[in-house]
Amino acid sequence: MSYIELTEIDAGYTKGLPILKDFHLKVEQGELVSLLGPSGCGKTTTLRTIAGFIMAEKGKVVVGGKDYTRLPPNKRNVGLVFQNYALFPHLNVFDNVAYGLRRRKVPKSDIPKKVGEVLKLVSLSGYEKRLPAQLSGGQRQRVALARSIVIQPDLLLLDEPLSNLDAKLREEMRAELSRLQHQIGITMIYVTHDQIEALSLSSRIVVMNEGNIEQIGPPEDIYERPATPFVARFVGFDNHIKGTLSSRSEGKTVVVIQGRKLVSTRALSASVKALNPGDPVEVFFRPDDTVLDDSELANTLPAAINFTNYQGYTTGYSLNTGGTSIRAVVPGKPCKDTGRLFVSIAPDKLIVEKC
Amino acid sequence: MKKSKLLIIITAVMFFFLLGPFVIIIMSSFSGDAIMKFPPRGFSLQWYRKVLNIEMFRTTFWVSLKIGLAATLTALLLGVPIAYANVRYRYAGKSLVELIFSSPAIVPGLVIGFSLLRFFIYVTQIPIIIGLYLGHTAILFPYTVRVVSASLRNFDMGVEEAAVSLGSSPLHAFFAVVFPNIKSGIAAAFILAFITSFNNVPISLFLTGPGVATLPIQMLIYMEYYYDPTISALSSIIIVLTVLVVQGAERLLGISKYM
Numbered sequence: 001m002s003y004i005e006l007t008e009i010d011a012g013y014t015k016g017l018p019i020l021k022d023f024h025l026k027v028e029q030g031e032l033v034s035l036l037g038p039s040g041c042g043k044t045t046t047l048r049t050i051a052g053f054i055m056a057e058k059g060k061v062v063v064g065g066k067d068y069t070r071l072p073p074n075k076r077n078v079g080l081v082f083q084n085y086a087l088f089p090h091l092n093v094f095d096n097v098a099y100g101l102r103r104r105k106v107p108k109s110d111i112p113k114k115v116g117e118v119l120k121l122v123s124l125s126g127y128e129k130r131l132p133a134q135l136s137g138g139q140r141q142r143v144a145l146a147r148s149i150v151i152q153p154d155l156l157l158l159d160e161p162l163s164n165l166d167a168k169l170r171e172e173m174r175a176e177l178s179r180l181q182h183q184i185g186i187t188m189i190y191v192t193h194d195q196i197e198a199l200s201l202s203s204r205i206v207v208m209n210e211g212n213i214e215q216i217g218p219p220e221d222i223y224e225r226p227a228t229p230f231v232a233r234f235v236g237f238d239n240h241i242k243g244t245l246s247s248r249s250e251g252k253t254v255v256v257i258q259g260r261k262l263v264s265t266r267a268l269s270a271s272v273k274a275l276n277p278g279d280p281v282e283v284f285f286r287p288d289d290t291v292l293d294d295s296e297l298a299n300t301l302p303a304a305i306n307f308t309n310y311q312g313y314t315t316g317y318s319l320n321t322g323g324t325s326i327r328a329v330v331p332g333k334p335c336k337d338t339g340r341l342f343v344s345i346a347p348d349k350l351i352v353e354k355c
Numbered sequence: 356m357k358k359s360k361l362l363i364i365i366t367a368v369m370f371f372f373l374l375g376p377f378v379i380i381i382m383s384s385f386s387g388d389a390i391m392k393f394p395p396r397g398f399s400l401q402w403y404r405k406v407l408n409i410e411m412f413r414t415t416f417w418v419s420l421k422i423g424l425a426a427t428l429t430a431l432l433l434g435v436p437i438a439y440a441n442v443r444y445r446y447a448g449k450s451l452v453e454l455i456f457s458s459p460a461i462v463p464g465l466v467i468g469f470s471l472l473r474f475f476i477y478v479t480q481i482p483i484i485i486g487l488y489l490g491h492t493a494i495l496f497p498y499t500v501r502v503v504s505a506s507l508r509n510f511d512m513g514v515e516e517a518a519v520s521l522g523s524s525p526l527h528a529f530f531a532v533v534f535p536n537i538k539s540g541i542a543a544a545f546i547l548a549f550i551t552s553f554n555n556v557p558i559s560l561f562l563t564g565p566g567v568a569t570l571p572i573q574m575l576i577y578m579e580y581y582y583d584p585t586i587s588a589l590s591s592i593i594i595v596l597t598v599l600v601v602q603g604a605e606r607l608l609g610i611s612k613y614m
């Protein structure tokens with residue numbers, strides 16, 4: 001039995017119209033699992049079902065051997081961190097952090113010690129008397145973290161906790177979260193739409209789409225070997241071109257696009273394995289997995305430049321190949337447009353999917 | 356430049372029409388004359404002395420105060436939960452409840468309702484003072500529900516959920532976390548509702564009866580018999596008290612953003 005088990009869950013905001021349908025998820029103790037997906041994919045619904053703010057219409061929620069399914073949220077021992085911090089505006093940092101301890105009837109004499117310890121953990125010692133309004137965004141989120149871990153919850157749920165912070169602070173807080181997770185070994189479920197956050201923090205990532213799980217796996221699996229076209233697009237395989245399947249042999253797939261043969265050496269999904277030569281397919285590749293040259297290399301398509309976009313270290317290109325527009329990101333300054341340009345993609349960077 | 360000159364003129368005219376009557380009332384209350392005239396002649400405090408000695412004003416002042424306080428507290432006790440339910444939840448018949456409780460636009464229509472209430476009182480024989488209290492409570496709902504709703508909408512629901520996830524029951528979360536943060540909204544609602552009740556004439560007219568009157572009704576009756584600056588003095592006292600209360604609440608709680 002896993003530490004967290006969601007089984008056959010139907011849940012949503014309107015009765016009879018569940019966002020999650022027959023949803024299953026297992027999380028082991030000490031894991032940090034990210035729920036990744038676009039808005040409306042059901043990741044927040046999943047989180048709120050675990051927290052108890054949404055009661056599952058069907059199915060079972062078990063955390064640490066306890067049946068959570070019918071338990072109201074205040075009886076579940078769950079820490080929650082919100083995108084907009086949700087600190088108590090009228091209470092100072094100390095009272096914010098002590099709130100859960102007082103609700104749990106922790107002896108009065110133990111509270112200052114526990115609050116002090118957890119504030120030290122989030123590097124906010126000395127801020128006890130400040131009100132939330134007197135703190136920066138990053139500090140507020142640390143208080144929110146401290147407030148939810150001081151109660152020693154069965155698990156910590158984080159709902160896009162870094163999206164209100166600016167880029168630099170977000171990176172800092174990411175490192176801090178990672179450190180905290182290793183230090184206290186708490187099980188975390190982390191909702192985000194930011195793939196970099198998910199990739200850098202998680203032990204496993206759950207990619208969700210329209211209430212369903214598209215793929216579960218460690219970050220490298222998700223990034224390198226997306227299992228479905230949706231995941232491929234979501235993790236940056238932005239370019240997709242239609243073609244026809246030409247041949248398929250062990251470890252080598254050939255696709256014909258604009259009369260040219262393109263080779264992919266990547267493992268195929270079951271749906272592609274079922275196809276026959278001549279069937280329509282789609283190839284996916286990342287803008288930064290391309291090479292541009294004015295001579296024809298292997299695995300190449302001719303292209304014309306729509307416009308270039310100088311970004312310093314790299315240059316972005318908007319290209320047109322046989323009527324399909326694609327993007328390429330290549331290190332260096334923009335190349336001279338001689339009217340003769342080829343874009344080539346390494347065989348192990350090309351995904352073939354059913355069209 | 357031309358435009359701003361026009362703006363200044365319009366503003367001045369606005370202020371003149373808004374504040375002019377107050378100036379006239381306050382000036383005439385210090386009149387040395389025995390009849391109301393503007394500009395007043397002479398200066399005296401006799402009208403203030405007189406108004407404090409008229410017993411019917413004193414008794415009706417207490418009636419107005421008691422009804423105002425009781426009706427305001429009732430409208431708040433019922434209005435806060437109604438506002439909370441409307442802001443936080445979706446339920447069947449919500450728009451009807453919103454229409455009934457938060458739209459002052461339908462208040463004039465209530466006058467008809469009060470003729471009916473008058474009939475109700477006649478039939479059931481409930482005391483006049485209770486009728487006044489019920490009527491005033493009804494007209495105060497829009498003020499309490501609207502103002503409290505506004506401050507609840509400004510308050511992040513996540514904060515309440517955070518309290519619940521930390522172990523508070525929904526009721527405890529309301530008193531520990533929501534209430535302290537909508538205090539000034541509730542104070543604003545209290546003051547607005549109380550002043551509305553204290554100054555109300557039309558509803559009270561329907562519901563007062565032999566032996567019982569509110570202060571504004573008593574003033575109206577007095578004016579029908581005596582046309583002297585006593586009423587100006589009384590009005591001036593009420594104006595000053597109102598300004599003091601509102602100013603004090605603004606200083607302490609910053610209520611102006613809810614009004």
